[in-house]
Amino acid sequence: MSLKTFHIVFVAVCAVFTTGFGFWAVRNYEASGDVAALVCGIGSFVGAVSLCIYGVWFLRKLKGVSYL
Amino acid sequence: MSDGVLPYTVEPHPVTGVYSGKLGTWLFLASEVMLFGALFSAYILLRVGAPETGRAAWPTAEEAGLSWKIGGFNTLILIISSVTMVMAWVSLKMGNFGKARMFLAITVALALTFLVLKFTLEYVPKIQHGHGPDHSVFFGLYFTMTGLHALHIIGGIVVMLYFMFPGAGLWKTNPEYYTNRIECTGLYWHFVDLVWIFLFPVLYLMN
Numbered sequence: 001m002s003l004k005t006f007h008i009v010f011v012a013v014c015a016v017f018t019t020g021f022g023f024w025a026v027r028n029y030e031a032s033g034d035v036a037a038l039v040c041g042i043g044s045f046v047g048a049v050s051l052c053i054y055g056v057w058f059l060r061k062l063k064g065v066s067y068l
Numbered sequence: 069m070s071d072g073v074l075p076y077t078v079e080p081h082p083v084t085g086v087y088s089g090k091l092g093t094w095l096f097l098a099s100e101v102m103l104f105g106a107l108f109s110a111y112i113l114l115r116v117g118a119p120e121t122g123r124a125a126w127p128t129a130e131e132a133g134l135s136w137k138i139g140g141f142n143t144l145i146l147i148i149s150s151v152t153m154v155m156a157w158v159s160l161k162m163g164n165f166g167k168a169r170m171f172l173a174i175t176v177a178l179a180l181t182f183l184v185l186k187f188t189l190e191y192v193p194k195i196q197h198g199h200g201p202d203h204s205v206f207f208g209l210y211f212t213m214t215g216l217h218a219l220h221i222i223g224g225i226v227v228m229l230y231f232m233f234p235g236a237g238l239w240k241t242n243p244e245y246y247t248n249r250i251e252c253t254g255l256y257w258h259f260v261d262l263v264w265i266f267l268f269p270v271l272y273l274m275n
Contacts, residue, residue, distance in 0.1 A: 001094070003254040007154045010258050014147055017265055021140070024273050028136075040140060047144075054151075062158065068085055 004058075005067045011055040018048040078244045093252040097259050100220075104263050107216070111209050111270065118205070127206055129272050133199065134210075138189050139272040142182050146261045149178035153257045160247040165239050168250070172232050175257070179225050186218060213267060220260045227253050 025041030028034065075081075076088040084091050118126040129136065156171035194200070194207070201211040231250060238246040 002090075003154060003157055003251045003258070006255055006258050007150070010150055010262060013262065013265060017269065020269070021273070024269075036137065040137075058154075062161075065161065068080075 015048045015051040136272045150261045153254045
C-alpha cells in the first residue's frame with residue numbers, strides 16, 4: 001500500500017472520528033452549557049466536510065500515482 | 069547484490085510488487101499494530117473489570133484531569149502534520165526538493181508543538197499533583213500508552229531531521245531512492261497519527 005492509499009485511509013478515518021467528536025461535543029454542550037463545546041462541535045462538522053473535500057482533491061491530484 | 073548495492077530500493081520487487089523499503093516498513097508497522105493492540109486490549113479489559121466505587125474505581129476524564137480541549141487541539145495538530153508530511157512526498161514526486169524540505173520542517177514543528185503541549189500541560193501538572201504512573205491502574209496505562217506514543221513521535225522527528233539535513237545528499241545522487249525513503253517515513257508518520265486518533269477518544273472522551 002502506497003502513502004497515497006494510506007493517506008486516503010487516514011483522511012477517511014479522521015473524517016469519521018471528526019464527525020463522532022462533533023456529536024460528542026454537541027451532546028456535551030447540551031449537558032453542560034459549555035459554549036466552547038458547541039463551537040468545537042460545529043468546527044468538527046465543518047472539519048469533517050473539509051476532510052472529505054480534501055480527500056477528493058488529493059485523489060485527483062495524484063491520479064497518476066500507484067495505489068500499491 | 070554481489071557488488072554491495074541493496075536490491076530493489078527503487079524498482080519494485082518482482083514477487084511482492086513493491087520496493088524493499090516499503091515492504092520492510094509495512095512489516096515493522098504490523099509489529100507496531102500488535103504492540104499498541106495489546107495495550108488497547110489491556111486498557112479495555114481493565115476498564116471493564118474495574119469496580120464502580122472505591123480507590124480502584126476508574127476515574128472520569130475530569131477526575132483524571134484530562135482536558136478534551138487540549139487533547140482535541142493536539143489531535144488537530146497531528147492531522148495537519150500528516151497532511152504536511154504527505155505534501156513533502158508529493159513535492160519530491162514533482163521534483164521540488166526545496167518545497168519538500170519546507171513541508172518536512174512544518175511537520176517537525178507541529179510534532180514538537182504536540183510534544184511541548186503534552187509535557188507542559190498534561191504530564192507535568194499530573195505528576196506535580198501526585199498522579200504519576202504509580203498512582204493507579206488508569207494512570208499506569210495512561211502514561212504507558214501516551215508515553216509510548218510520544219516516543220514514536222520523537223522517533224519520527226529524528227528520522228525527518230535526518231532526511232532534512234545529513235541524509236539530504238541522497239536527493240542529489242539518487243532522487244528516486246530519497247523519495248521512497250520519505251514515503252516510508254510518511255507511512256510511519258501516518259501510523260503514529262492514526263494511533264493518536266484512537267487514543268484520543270478512548271482516553272479523553274469515552275472515560
